[in-house]
Amino acid sequence: MTTSVRPLVEIDHVSKSFQSPANLLDRARRRAGRTLRAVDDVSLAINEGEVVALVGETGSGKSTLARCLMKFLEPTEGRIVFDGVDLASVSGGQFQRLRRGMQMVFQNPHASLNPRMRVADAIAEPLFAHTAMTRSEVHDRVTQLLGLVGLPASARTKYPSMFSGGQRQRICIARALAVQPRLLVADEPVSALDVSVQAQVLSVLTEIQRELGLTMLFITHDLAVVRYVAQRVAVMYLGRIVEVATVDELFLRPRHPYSEALLAAIPSLEPSTRFREMAPPRGDIPSAFDLPSGCRFHPRCPIARAGCRLEDPPLADVGPGHAAACWASIDPERFAAWPPLDADRRPPDEDRSAQPTLRG
Numbered sequence: 001m002t003t004s005v006r007p008l009v010e011i012d013h014v015s016k017s018f019q020s021p022a023n024l025l026d027r028a029r030r031r032a033g034r035t036l037r038a039v040d041d042v043s044l045a046i047n048e049g050e051v052v053a054l055v056g057e058t059g060s061g062k063s064t065l066a067r068c069l070m071k072f073l074e075p076t077e078g079r080i081v082f083d084g085v086d087l088a089s090v091s092g093g094q095f096q097r098l099r100r101g102m103q104m105v106f107q108n109p110h111a112s113l114n115p116r117m118r119v120a121d122a123i124a125e126p127l128f129a130h131t132a133m134t135r136s137e138v139h140d141r142v143t144q145l146l147g148l149v150g151l152p153a154s155a156r157t158k159y160p161s162m163f164s165g166g167q168r169q170r171i172c173i174a175r176a177l178a179v180q181p182r183l184l185v186a187d188e189p190v191s192a193l194d195v196s197v198q199a200q201v202l203s204v205l206t207e208i209q210r211e212l213g214l215t216m217l218f219i220t221h222d223l224a225v226v227r228y229v230a231q232r233v234a235v236m237y238l239g240r241i242v243e244v245a246t247v248d249e250l251f252l253r254p255r256h257p258y259s260e261a262l263l264a265a266i267p268s269l270e271p272s273t274r275f276r277e278m279a280p281p282r283g284d285i286p287s288a289f290d291l292p293s294g295c296r297f298h299p300r301c302p303i304a305r306a307g308c309r310l311e312d313p314p315l316a317d318v319g320p321g322h323a324a325a326c327w328a329s330i331d332p333e334r335f336a337a338w339p340p341l342d343a344d345r346r347p348p349d350e351d352r353s354a355q356p357t358l359r360g
Helices: 024-028 062-069 092-099 119-130 135-148 153-157 165-177 195-212 223-228 247-252 257-264 306-310 332-337
Strands: 009-019 035-046 051-055 077-082 102-105 183-187 215-220 232-237 240-246 316-319 322-324
Touching: 009 062, 035 051, 035 062, 035 077, 035 240, 051 062, 051 223, 062 077, 062 183, 062 215, 102 165, 119 135, 119 153, 119 165, 135 153, 135 165, 165 195, 195 215, 195 223, 215 223, 223 247, 232 247, 232 257, 240 247, 240 257, 247 257, 306 332
Parallel strands: 051 215, 051 232, 102 183, 183 215
Antiparallel strands: 009 035, 009 077, 232 240, 240 322, 316 322
């Protein structure tokens, strides 16, 4: 008899739309403003103690999904379940008790800390808000947290302006860990830092995660850091998840052209580790106000065929623990039978006989 483990976090068919105000032309034609669908029918489960990386370009919807998870934004559709509780069903004091178990580290440490608050006060704030600890206990806890993130106890009396960007992010991590959350959402926690200190902050995060057994959603646009942080990866493009796999599986056998393109962008001194056969995606990510038909990646995809323009692929299993939303991986025979996209999609000097293939 086997027992199923309930995920700590269940994101179930979540969508989030934003309505833009009508401009002059819209009002003249008596039309409503346009709708931006930032997150579109996303499902993802995160198990207790697991680190899942959510990867994609700027504008793919990663941060919007994180803010829905933290209930900073209400989903337009779908539901989010944390530790068996539907977040839409709780409010007020009940949600405050639930919020203690889920904390967030934001991208910009300079904007995350109040410049007029000493470090000790910034870290102690959630302790006073969520616990009944005495001032003496809070004092000891702040000192403990500073040590946990590699800062001296003397930092407690200083202001954020007296620290570097990496040190400020460590303070933000200490503040997020103050109330012993079960889930930590890290939204691009190192992208605003110098490359020289990114590794230090990532090392602090991974050590703390392992020591405390934290569950973590790690959001980034850079696959280069994912291998050192996460066990599983969800790749997001234009509001949808297009591939989910373990880190090793994604790096060895990506099954979506967008994932290959992200991997190809990782700098490497070893030619054997590069995805040389995969052409980079064309152009920039389209506007979420004007989504492409069919597969959303087809206008930029180097292997797209005619059917990709017409039919939107579902996120389907393509291997054990591996799912992708690409017709070339879901139904290779059908994909191969489709004619190539129009010739004007490709530069005149491109060799049309040399079609890159997905790694399988």
